[in-house]
Amino acid sequence: MPSLRIGIVGAGLGGLCLAQGLARAGIAATLFERDHAADSRWQGYRLRIDGDGQQALRQALTPRQFELFRQSCSLGGDDCFVDPQLRAWSERKPAHWRPSAQDGDAAERDLSANRQTLREILASGLKDQIRWGHALRGVRETPSGVLLDFEGQPEFEVDVLIAADGVASTVRRQLVPGGEPEDEGAVVLYGVTPRDALPAEASTPELGQGVCVVFGDGLTAVIEAMRFRAPLPELARRMAPEVKLSAMPDYWYWACVARAEDLGGALPDERLSGAALRARIQQATRGWHPRLQAVFAHGDPQCLGARPIRMAAEVPAWRCERVALLGDAAHAMSPAGGLGANTALWDGAELARVLAPAGTTAEAVAALRVWERDMRRRAEHALRLSRAGSARLLQRSGLA
Incomplete structure (x- = not known):
């Protein structure tokens, strides 16, 4: 009996x-990714991996790969919640916040992973299964499966298709017209400041430990020192030689979340330059403590980015029984709650678990429906938490 043909659109997390x-x-799915290579886009900012995300990675990765993931995360430290003058202010801490893990901590704490590093670990061993440079134009049901149409590439037919192609999912747009995530009217500006770029006099204890959350008036900044226990390529050679990790020096990660009008207005269609983004941040944080301003001012201009915050109103319904939507394609969330990547990881690990025993298309379709019911329940809960977290970060306080 021929093996089941499983296609995955999107080689994200x-x-x-x-x-x-x-x-x-023992199942080889085929992944189709529009990027031309794993490093064709900058993937360097940090991700907060909570208990669900850690459990999903433990389930999907080999024990050696999972331990490499853990050891590749930042060393962590004590978290702090302050106002723009660095005065302690913990009253606005989100209810579901878990403290940062420190070396040797139990799993009741969150880990901070370098996004590109995590993607490299997740891609290890899949070289022959990932088809880079495959930008999907659309899909079509056939009597024998789902036909994928790519720009400048041959068509490809699969028995079942998993759309993991992000917030702008081509598959979702085709199957659920009008199901686009809603623009929340807010913006996130993010960047990294190299460890050696910040003058010594600008350093402050709050910025050298775990996460520092700065609650301004309608604008919240999240800053975290990403400190690695060893050079990442060396760590991989020692712990999991089959994984190749790119070098990444220590850095401060930071992100500013605010309503669009408080961060210089809506983002234009074209990508803003690093200088333009830096100007927006400096204007929005004028009057903040000089040490906080220094973190933003010394950010690497090549690593500054911005995007509007879009969030799904609900998990959409689609009618094609051979297709499932996963991660942001199904339930895009605000970065404010820190739940989007973790929910996507859980989606992937659980779908693998229920799909693995399927030997026929009928069994795979039944597995997709079982998984979908659980995914909807979990994702709707995560969407509620994400909305609440976003509202808290955008809250006006009357502070200068």
Whole structure:
């Protein structure tokens, strides 16, 4: 009997987690990614991996890969919640916040991963399964499966298709017209400041430990020192030689979340330059403590980015039984709650678990529906938490 043809559109965290989980079960899915290579876009900012995300990675990765993931995360430290003058202000801490893990901590704490590093770990061993440079134009049901149409590439037919192609999902747009995530009217500006770029006199204890959350008046900044216990390529050679990790020096990660009008207005369609983004941040944080301003001022201009915050009103319904939507394609969330990546990882690991025993298309379709019911329940809960977290970060306080 021929093996089941499983296609995954999108080699982001959720799609890769699904592929790794299937690979552990001896199933080779095919991934299609519009990027031309794993490093064709900058992926360097940090991700907060909570208990669900950690459990998903433990489930999908080999024990050696999972331990490499843990050891590649930042060393962590005590978190702090302050106002723009660095005065302690913990009253606005989100209710679901878990403290940062420190070396040797138990799993009741969150880990801070370098995004590109996590993606490299998740892609390890999948080289022959990922088809880079495949930008999807659309899909079409056939009597024998789902036909994928790519720009400048041959068509490809699969028995079941998993759309893990992000907030601008081509598959969702086709299957759920009008199901686009809603623009929340808010913006996130993010960047990194190299460890050696910040003058010594600008350093402050709050910025050298775990996460520092700065609650301004309608604008919240999240700053975290990403400190690695060893050079990442060396760590991989020692712990999991089959994984190749790119070098990443220590850095401060930071993100500013605010309503668009408080961060210089709506983002234009064209990408803003680093200088333009820096100007927006400096204007929005005028009057803040000089040490905080220094972190933003010394950010690497090549690593500054911005995007509007879009959030799904609900998990959309789609009618094609051979297709499932995963991660941001199904339930885009505000970065304010720190739940989007973790929910996508859980989606991928759980879908791999229920798909693994399927030997026929009918069994795979039944598995997709079982998974979908649980995904909807979990994602709707995460969306509620994300909305609440976003509202808290955008709250006006009357502070200068």
